[in-house]
Amino acid sequence: MTGARVTASGWGWRHAGRSRPAVSGLDLDIRPGERVLVLGPSGAGKSTLMHALAGVLGDDEDGDETGELLVDGRRPSASRGRVGLVLQDPDSQVVLARVGDDVAFGCENLAVPRAEIWPRVGQALADVGLDLPLRHPTSALSGGQKQRLALAGVLAMRPGLVLLDEPTANLDPEGVVEVRDAVLRSVEASGATLIVIEHRVAVWQHVVDRVIVLDPAGGILADGPTDLVLSAEGERLAAAGVWIPRFPPAPPERKHPSGTSAAEALLRAEGLSVGRVPFARKRAVAVAGDLDLTLVSGTATAITGPNGTGKSTLALTLAGLLTPAGGHLAATDALAAGLGPAPHRWRSRDLLERIGTVFQDPEHQFLAGTVRNELAIGPRALGLGDAVSAERVDALLHRLRLDHLADANPFTLSGGEKRRLSVATVLATRPRLLVLDEPTFGQDSRTWAELVRLLAELLDDGTAVLAVTHDEQFVAALADARLTLAPGDAIGGVSTGSVSSAGASAGSVSPAGPRRRTGTEPS
């Protein structure tokens, strides 16, 4: 099996229902076995190109094509099976319920005889490093494992061209490395041509030999060996949101690093254990326990740790959305402002002004049909009256640069805009504590910088911030303290955590030893 050759001459595509073409005037020649990284700002048509190469853009019903795009001299839709595509969302690519069946799916579609299918499945799983039994349920896989499963499914088809559309965007750092190594291994073994779209250049820099930058206005901006293109276009790309190692986003300015002298404790946890209640059972199963933490106004705390240690569960419990499984969690008078000390007992409306939560997937929080109404939900639930609500909404629209989207449906926004909107909705009711679950997941550098700047402003205003995150840069830029969760000793055991000062003002993260402390002291 050799690599496929990709050629394009004057190629363009316009999606049905839109007035401007997504791609236009594209000329390309990619030789068999080459490894290419495709970059470009949002809207440059990178995804459209990937989908076209895989032959899944659709037919007359879905849009209009101009020019010519060929894989091995034939149209992509005529060479299904020669091209494999891995997409961004791990959950939307799993077809069947068992690992082996899912990998075999592609082979079945290509009419590979049964005797040949299962050896291919085994080979593909080995190539991506998924050492799991064939009957393992696919719903029990982590994000990184699901992406590797999708890759295995593609590899089992023995394609000549492997396309990856932001494969690591929704993965934690561990998953990112897993997937990258799996891709490298398999492409080296098979000699297939590789085309990757990603906005984290550092991950793929040493895997690819060639970088192509697409121009949103049509055609190609730059095309050549990795180092050349990155040094020539690096700055411009970084400004457009690509993560170029040499041009990192500027850290925010904090007026009062590590809190002001007027800092007050808002939430205290002592010996807290958190967990969820499984279906049809009464008692919660603890995932993390014996945690001590104090959240102080004007400071940012980061919760870090490997997958499965219960970070999200801890954040949701601290936010008053889940009931603690044990131990003691109490809001001080400064936060509770007249209510009882247990946040999970507060009414939903009372939470609005005290603790705001931003979920990992912004779409889970959308309730209304327009951005404006979405922002107004919080103030209206508080009974603030139309005039005050409208004022707050307009101020937020302006602050987060969502003015021009005020009447759009929230689901039609881009990823970065959705993230900004979900943060904005929480700010509309001015809570004293802000809890964020993976706020920088999958964000390009521009959105990242905006978010960090916004949070820095909030911290200066005296809001406390709690963030669950994998992102070390985020921790370095903002966090004053960090709680690191480590998996329990026994298998299935409960995670424990240790608090350390993160020293945001020093600009580096230096975790203290495993001693447990009963609170954080703003340094």
Added chain:
Amino acid sequence: MSLMTPEIRPSAIARVNPVAKLAVALLISCALMLSIDWVSAAVALALEAVLLAWCGLSARQFWLRTAPVWIAAPFAVLTTVLYGQDSGAVLFGAGFVSVTEGSVALALAIGLRILAIGIPGIVLLATTDPTDLGDGLAQVLRLPARFVLGALAGLRLVGMFIDDWHSLALARRARGVGDGGGLRSRARRFGGLAFALLVLSVRRGSKLATAMEARGFGSDIPRTWARESVFGLRDGLVVAIGAGIAATAITVAVLAGTWHFVLA
């Protein structure tokens, strides 16, 4: 996520071809639906009870899964006793309500019928893996593969959204609209949640369709099957047992004179 993907213990019944199990459920349901009488329902129920030992479910799973049937039967009995067709001596009457010997007999028949139809349907399919069912439908019954696999993929996707439901409910609590209010606001919340799930599911469905197409799905090439679905002797035997139960129930009812053909 036990709703969609049952935990199937390895048992004899789990190895039977799902198409055979489907056929049994079909035969029994059709046979019992043709008449409303307590004899056919009781005979079928008795025979099914004997076979329950081989059903492959633990006691807890059995009662949990058949709960809908046990809830529904008493309600149906009650409704029929009060409002069913009347015949024979009147036992109690007030306005619309009239309890007669005839309506009581009918109610008994209805209750037994619900149990006799519902239980085998649930039990047989609770031990069926959806992928195996799909294989059986496409390979044994030769239903179009595109639709069977598309349906399977949809089933998997929606199974995921039961987890999403919890996240969405938590998000609503965080947005200040999670609780309070009477029936109307509860209904509106439920509607909002259901709609949000529908949106998420349709979007995921579109993305999954693209992924499936990228793996060669949907073309006109006849596909091969990695897992073979065989309809063998054992499966034929199971179907025969089902047919036997259906036939016995009908015969006994006809002989007892209580058979009352619905369409007559």
Added chain:
Amino acid sequence: MHASINTLSSPTPPSSTSRKPRVLKWRVVDIVVASVIGVASGVIFWAWGLAWSPLSALLAFTPGLEGLLAGGWLFAGVLGGLIIRKPGAAVYTEVIAAVVSMLIGTQWGFSTLIWGVVEGLGAEIVLALFFYANWRLGVALLAGAGAGVAVGLLDTTFTSYAALDVGYKAVYFVSAVVSGTVLAGLLSWLAVRGLARTGALSRFAAGRESGPTDRALNQPAQ
């Protein structure tokens, strides 16, 4: 799957009224989304079936009024038909929904499947009468009514409602048709409009005619 190649240098001028021949063959995305809707509806059917017993007891003061609840099992077909807009969509979606609710476990057992087929046909026939070309509110309501007629006939003949007096049977039939029109017809039509506005239906005709503004659709693919 064979897009037209325009070898002239100017692309086809964009126009929402460009007449493309209607494709009646199901695409993969049609099958998967119809399945998703069917399965999602099936879960709701199952939950509705659970709630049905106590709810119908509440309505039992006038026997036959339980027909008002029948619409809760009819909306899958109409919803599928309105979104996919191809022959067989209503039947397929309704059958999938019935199968799923049956798989999870209902008291009606295998009869759920038969009911699903007939209910789906009830909606399908109405949509076919309009040549699969008219998708306005009126047609949606009629399709819901069609499904209501189907279930009304089935229930009053084969289920425990066959044991009721004729008067009550008529009440049931009429309530089922009303329920079908409102719960299946109206609700489905509203749901499709709501879905279209979120941009979730961008690959369907239903999403493009009354969908988001062009500006919103031009957001980069996520």
